[in-house]
Each structure stands twice: as C-alpha cells, then as structure tokens.
Amino acid sequence: MIKVGIPRALLYYQYYPMWKTFFEELGAEVVVSPPTTQAILSSGSSRVVAETCLPVKAFCGHVLALAGECDYLFIPAIRSVKSRIYNCSKFLGLPDMTKAVTPESPPILDIDIDINQGKRELYQAIYKLGRRFTWNPLKVRQAAIAAWQAHLKYMQLMSDQDLNPLQAIERISNTTEVEPETPPDNPTPPQATIALIGHPYLLYDEHINHRLIHRLEKAHYKVLTPEMLTAEELESATARLVGGAYWTYEEEVVGAGGHYLESGADGVIGIMAFGCGPDSLMMDIVHRRAARLRTTPFMSLTLEEHTAEAGVATRLEAFLDMIQRRKRRQAEVCV
Ligand code: SF4
Numbered sequence: 586m587i588k589v590g591i592p593r594a595l596l597y598y599q600y601y602p603m604w605k606t607f608f609e610e611l612g613a614e615v616v617v618s619p620p621t622t623q624a625i626l627s628s629g630s631s632r633v634v635a636e637t638c639l640p641v642k643a644f645c646g647h648v649l650a651l652a653g654e655c656d657y658l659f660i661p662a663i664r665s666v667k668s669r670i671y672n673c674s675k676f677l678g679l680p681d682m683t684k685a686v687t688p689e690s691p692p693i694l695d696i697d698i699d700i701n702q703g704k705r706e707l708y709q710a711i712y713k714l715g716r717r718f719t720w721n722p723l724k725v726r727q728a729a730i731a732a733w734q735a736h737l738k739y740m741q742l743m744s745d746q747d748l749n750p751l752q753a754i755e756r757i758s759n760t761t762e763v764e765p766e767t768p769p770d771n772p773t774p775p776q777a778t779i780a781l782i783g784h785p786y787l788l789y790d791e792h793i794n795h796r797l798i799h800r801l802e803k804a805h806y807k808v809l810t811p812e813m814l815t816a817e818e819l820e821s822a823t824a825r826l827v828g829g830a831y832w833t834y835e836e837e838v839v840g841a842g843g844h845y846l847e848s849g850a851d852g853v854i855g856i857m858a859f860g861c862g863p864d865s866l867m868m869d870i871v872h873r874r875a876a877r878l879r880t881t882p883f884m885s886l887t888l889e890e891h892t893a894e895a896g897v898a899t900r901l902e903a904f905l906d907m908i909q910r911r912k913r914r915q916a917e918v919c920v
Pocket of ligand 1: 862
C-alpha cells in the first residue's frame with residue numbers, strides 16, 4: 586500500500602480530515618508526523634534562514650521527521666481557496682522550498698490550488714493528483730466528494746460543539762491526539778472566558794505556544810477559538826472591521842478578534858508569529874479595535890523559536906490577574 590506523509594504543521598489543522606479521506610478513498614495509507622518537539626523544531630530551523638517565520642521552521646522539521654516513513658509527502662501549494670482572498674507567499678512556495686532545503690524528503694505530491702483560476706483548473710489539479718493512485722477518473726471524483734464531505738463535517742463539528750481542531754480530529758478519527766479527560770463530578774465553573782485568536786498552526790501546536798490552551802483550562806478558564814464561530818459570524822465581523830478579507834487567515838484573526846471583543850469573552854489573546862507580515866497588520870487592526878471599544882482587554886503574544894516558556898507564563902498570569910481584578914470591580918459596581 587502506498588504511504589502518503591502529511592506534516593503535522595501549517596495547513597494540517599485546517600485540512601487533515603479532508604486530505605486523509607481523499608488519500609484513503611484512493612487506497613493509500615496516511616502517515617502523520619508526531620506532535621512538534623524541540624528536536625523537530627531545531628532540525629527544521631537548521632535548514633532555513635533565521636528570519637523565516639516559526640511555523641515554517643516547524644514545518645521543515647515535520648518534513649524531516651517523515652523522511653524514510655512514507656513513499657510520498659503531500660505538500661500542496663495553496664494560493665487561494667476563496668475568491669480574491671490570498672494565502673501568504675510562504676504557502677505558495679512550500680513544495681519548492683521543501684525540495685530545496687530538505688533534499689532527503691520523499692517525492693512530493695504538489696498540487697496547485699487557486700480558486701481564482703476557476704473550477705475547471707481546480708478539478709484538473711485534483712484529477713492529476715488522484716491519477717498517481719488510480720487511472721479511474723470516477724474513483725478520483727468519488728474520493729474528492731468524500732473528502733469534501735469530511736471537511737464540511739469537520740467544520741460543522743467544531744462550530745456546533747465548541748471543539749477546537751485537535752478535539753475535532755480526535756473525535757472524527759478516534760485517535761488519542763488529545764488526552765481523554767474524565768469529567769469531574771462537580772465541575773468548577775470557569776473563572777472567566779478567554780478567546781484566543783490567530784493561525785490554527787500557532788493556536789494548536791502545543792510546543793510552539795507552550796501549552797497555552799492547557800494552561801488556561803487548568804486554571805479554570807473557558808477557552809474560545811475562531812473555529813467555534815460560524816463562517817457567517819467570522820465573515821460579518823471581518824466586514825464590520827475592514828470591509829472584507831484579503832488574507833486567508835484574516836477572518837480567524839480580525840473577524841474572530843472583532844467578534845470576541847464585542848461579545849462572548851472576558852479577554853482576548855492574539856497569538857502572532859515573529860516575522861509574519863500579515864500577522865503584524867491583522868493584529869494591529871484588532872489592537873486598535875480593542876483600544877477604541879475599551880470593553881474587553883486584549884493582549885498580543887508574539888512567538889518565536891527562542892520564546893521562553895517562563896515569559897509566556899508570566900505574561901499570561903499578569904493578563905489573567907487584570908481580568909480578575911476587572912471582574913471584581915464590575916461586580917462591586919453592580920452591588
Ligand atoms: S502567514 Fe505568517 S506565520 Fe503563516 S506562513 Fe505566512 S509568514 Fe509564516
């Protein structure tokens with residue numbers, strides 16, 4: 586059976602159920618790299634220039650972790666998946682960059698996706714990819730339909746049941762990606778609700794963000810993420826702030842930030858990658874919005890390779906203290 590490797594980085598958090606379904610429908614076995622570790626990050630970082638953003642460094646490490654473990658690596662070059670909304674240039678060059686900096690990686694399946702070129706181009710690209718596994722176009726079509734349905738189910742699951750991608754992937758594939766937790770008999774009510782905004786590959790890579798979600802949940806905070814909002818909520822909040830999205834992740838950053846600043850959260854934390862051009866623009870918009878509204882505290886955290894765990898913990902503690910003080914003051918005013 587042909588083994589297709591998928592690096593657990595970048596677009597993995599958004600599309601894994603869809604990609605897995607497509608390849609399995611075509612009779613392939615899907616292999617995923619393990620969760621990020623310091624060794625994975627360091628190995629990836631050693632292959633690229635220092636200025637490269639943290640998620641791309643981690644991606645290279647995941648590619649190296651899959652070398653020798655699969656027959657092909659799936660690395661699409663995704664320019665756009667929504668009309669006139671674009672990915673950052675790093676995504677476009679991902680297959681070429683991988684070939685250049687990790688020559689030991691298995692052959693790459695590198696499909697080009699740009700919805701602005703029209704549906705015909707998209708179908709041809711999918712068919713070309715599927716032909717690596719079968720000559721039967723009907724089988725490729727069926728695999729593509731099943732993959733799309735798996736993607737819709739994944740998105741629905743997250744917004745309907747307030748799950749983040751790790752929890753939804755676990756639910757769908759019944760893996761042990763998230764440690765199963767037995768609910769306590771008398772659950773402690775959350776101290777407050779904190780919304781995290783940012784790219785999924787920053788929010789859900791626990792090594793990169795120093796277990797931010799885990800820290801918040803352990804301290805009894807309810808965590809909200811962009812995936813818990815519907816596409817309509819994200820779109821309308823983005824439209825209110827900037828008229829419409831230009832970058833692919835603008836709705837997850839600007840839209841989710843705008844929405845949670847207005848309702849549903851006691852505090853909003855924006856997670857950014859050092860050296861990311863789109864992030865610096867998008868997070869600034871949310872920051873300005875928070876300053877104008879003055880209703881919900883906002884903090885941005887910039888992550889890079891050398892970000893110390895203690896630094897993240899200290900900033901988080903200070904932010905949560907401030908939220909607690911604010912809640913106490915509000916309670917006193919009400920009395
Ligand atoms: S959007 Fe930013 S963090 Fe993501 S790949 Fe591009 S530069 Fe890196």
